[in-house]
Amino acid sequence: MGSIMSKYHRKQITKGLAIVVISILPFLLSCTASPTQKKGQGNVDPAMLVSLVKEKNAAVIDTMSYLECMDHRIPGSQCIALEELDKKLPVALPDKKQPIIFYCESDKCPRAGLSHDKAKLLGYKNIYVLDGGLSAWKRAGHEVETIQRVKRAPVVSIKSTKLQTLLKENKNLFILDVRSEDAFKANHIDGAKNIPFYMLHKRLHEVPKKVPVIVVDENGKRSFLACCYLINNGVIDVTRLFGGMESMGHQERSKG
């Protein structure tokens, strides 16, 4: 066989095969190039949260406002709002090695992640964030606990276009921005009053009862409960901004 297949032929075959392999390679590589999403470090799911609490006595912290936390929270959690974390966390958890799990209201809320970063700066070593927040906890079939429920009331919402028309008409409105002080500083509606949600129960007296109030939050997810709280406390005309401040920047959908 060796004599039949000359050196020249073998070289030619190798060359041929190399060309074939090289030409097919990009296609094979393109098939394998599917990006996989990695979970962020320290992210836990509801089942891991349960076991961390059981086995390592992890502290579960609700990073929403006091009112939201008292309304519904993961059983046994502590209410420490993101804005008050620097002050309250070292008092509540003096042991920096104690595992902490932060969570938010929903999967679109950055508060738990921000709390994680703050706690890290404070020197805490074992910090976790509940993936998907409280809604993931509920989706997993777990119950929530209620300490003091904010009675739900029918709340009317308006879209940003309507709000802009109302603003142009110069009507007597009280625009209540319940976002954090930092977010308010970054941008806000002209003439809006900032009472962060975590302060609302303490500064309720600053909200006029007889003037139409429009509550504005980050993305429309939190204003409902704030509105209910105001209605329960005698504010007569309460409306919320659909989609929150995010909806104020008009976005056009592009093709593709």
Place this chain on the structure above:
Amino acid sequence: MAKGNWTSAIFLLLLFLFFSGDAFADSLKIHCTDCHYRTKFIEGYKKSVHGSIGCTGCHTSFESLDNHVILKEKPKLISCGTCHNDIEKQYRNSFHYLYEDFRCQDCHYEIHSLKPEKENFKIAVTKNCTKCHTNDEYALSGHGAAVIQGNKDSATCSDCHGLHDTKAYHTSGELYLLEAREFYNKTCKACHADKEMMERNNISLNAVKYYEETYHGKVQDLGYPTSVAGCADCHTTHNILPRSNPASSIHPKNLTKNCGKCHHGIHARFAEYKAHPDYRDKKRYPLLYASFLLMVVLLLVTFGFFWTHTLLWWRKVYWDKHRMEELGIKLESPFTHKESIQEIKRFSVTDRVMHVLLIVSFFGLVITGFPLKYHSTPWAGAIIRALGGAHNAGFYHRIAAVILIGLFFYTLWRCFRFAFPKGFRKEGWRGFKARIFGPDSLMPNTQDWRQFKAMVKWFFGKGKPPTFGRWTYWEKFDFLSVFWGMVAIGGSGVTLWAPELASHVYPGWVFNIASIIHSEEALLATLFIFTVHFFNTHLIPSKFPMDTIIFTGSYKLEELWRFRTPEYERLVKEGKLDGLKVKHPSITLKIVSSMFGHASLWIGLIFTLILLWTFFFA
């Protein structure tokens, strides 16, 4: 006596106490309504849907009634799911529970006097939802207005958003873009594809079907609704009004703005595009119907002719081959063995490279384009998923199109160079006619007609097989049909690639015609290449399974002489034959040619089978 009386008296007293115990106990017993005496707890509750189960039917979790009476124990939250467990299961995934922590009584406001809404459920739902979701748009919309007027077909809130299983989609559209669009497209279609329902409400019967025949509909049906316009993108979500209403998003006055939400920089006539036309309706869409008819006739005539030609050819060759094998006849040759194996160049390196590029681009176009044409078949979805989605497939389709268009223009340039090798001036025109109708030209001439007639006669055993010059008539057809094909498929393709820009040149309804021509011409080209061209070039018994000359570039002198005698004689006469003599192709070239050729051939044949399966069974 006295003793007897006492005994009787005690006995009677005991008897009385025994029988009247219940009456006493009743008067001592505490009723819930003794404290909870408001009308809704007494009259309201008795008449309510839960009236028969009593207070403790729901308020089960008392540890001590005594403590409750002295306000030391508050009953725990009740669980409606104990009885309504199916609803509870649904509600656990509802937006209202997951994100707003709503409980039953937050929507079923007066839970103690709750009555079933028997009269008009849809109106009741609308009223309840709009307590918070005060959508003026919804109330004004075609659906909402019809619901309020008592139309039982029209959609109320829960028909689209679910009742207890309200999805998180509608307020978190940006988070669940795909799910939301899939869900709502399906929801709209669920009713609008119901012909009976549409008929009794005087709404167009096949809007869904015709939408699914358009580019938008096909892409969303493939599973990529985020890339194209779904129902709500054009008709909006709540303010859905008939076309005749000036406030409607599809009113002619608002259409350009509506299309412009996605298609930026369009001319006003872009809006003349029909979003769900019926190309079979010759009264409403005469041009669309004519285009479809033209393409069908073209397909039928082309395949009617060529498949017959191919079948007759195959029969003749196969039968002749059989007879020769049977009789042991060997073909005679005027050449010595050494002469006969001399390789003669037929295609230049440029020709071969162009053909390889043509194959790559053509297959790229077919593989990325046909899944859209047959979007509802299982193979379509599988191919698009393998390519990484409709967006990627579209991208590859355009890359392949650019290669093909490049080849087309290069071919045009080569044709020009062939016709005018010395330019346009006087000298350039000299011998023009001879070149155009000469033996090297791919322009059909009378010789081709004679050869075709001779060929047909030979198919039926009348006369000898014709011999050919440099190009046969079917090779000329293969070449020239690409010019029509490129104008039709390339022109329509470019239009559909940039409809925004195209709208500055012609109106939107041209896109509808372009879609039909692009799609049907693609079918024509693909089936032609995979059946007629493959057979004529590779699968005919004399060349089966494959002729790799387009990759290797040369064939044997014997083959040239036998099949193209006039060409051989011309080359000898003009003294050009020696210049065309080349070495036998290298083993590397043969391996690569064979692998590439076989891969292409098999992909094409398998694809043809898939198409045939689709026509007859899918």
